Amino acid sequence: MPASLETGNAEPHYHETPEGYFRQIYLEAIDHLVNAIKDRFDTPDFDMYVNAEQALIQCIRGNEFEDELNAITTFYGDDFQKDNLRCQLKMVSANFESDCKREYVLFADIVKYVKSLSKGEKVWLNEVVKLIKLVLVMPAKNATSERSFSSLRRMKSYLRSTMKQVRLNSLMFLNVLKDKTDGLNIHDVAVEFVFKESR
Structure with a gap:
């Protein structure tokens, strides 16, 4: 994250060993999994x-x-x-x-x-x-919408912060319908793109 968007005044923490660093990542991942399972089924x-x-x-x-x-x-x-x-x-x-x-x-x-x-x-x-x-x-949980919100952060990253809504909508549409878009013929898409307009 860019420094301009960082918040908080806590002192930075540095691990003494690589094992300590990876142990923290591992425990965070386990905690995230447990919370995701609880959120999914305790409703x-x-x-x-x-x-x-x-x-x-x-x-x-x-x-x-x-x-x-x-x-x-x-x-x-x-x-x-x-x-x-x-x-x-x-x-x-x-x-x-x-x-x-x-x-x-x-x-x-x-x-x-x-x-x-x-x-x-x-x-x-x-x-x-x-x-x-x-x-x-009756869906037990609406997984499609949850997946699309999760992928939104990957689509509109800090490096793509100037992306407009139209392009973001198109990219999200392609991402949500991956099973259909993976079957598209890339050559046909490129040909259609080339013949659109001169610019």
Whole structure:
């Protein structure tokens, strides 16, 4: 960081040995990892995601799921009718068919089973279908946006401080959609660039 942007009046600290310097870096990295894991999983959104998924899985496995059901109906309020959801979950459990044993059933197996139902059956199990849709669209964490904010610091560094918003937006767009931009033919891009304008 440039000296003009440095803040604080603390005396600089110099390590006595290279091992001490690398030990500090190692401990900072471990601390960062632990905090990142806590930030990722200790959130109300993730708890609700787990409750919704576990209500479906525990019901199919024949286990008690009343705590998860209470958490779901409390969180979503009038979106779910508790008695209807409980009844429909038991109906799904009674009619569930899968290649694997019930104690090994995963959420993907339940989704596959519900997809195989007819439209009429899905209407009868509308609360369960609604719960499955919520689990499928509810992100435990929005990793894409977090990654884009992390890469923003690499894009607009102190050496690129005069970069305008249009160029930054374009670079961030390319960075976020890496899987698509990596497949671009660089030769075609160069040809299009050359034939744009004389300047």
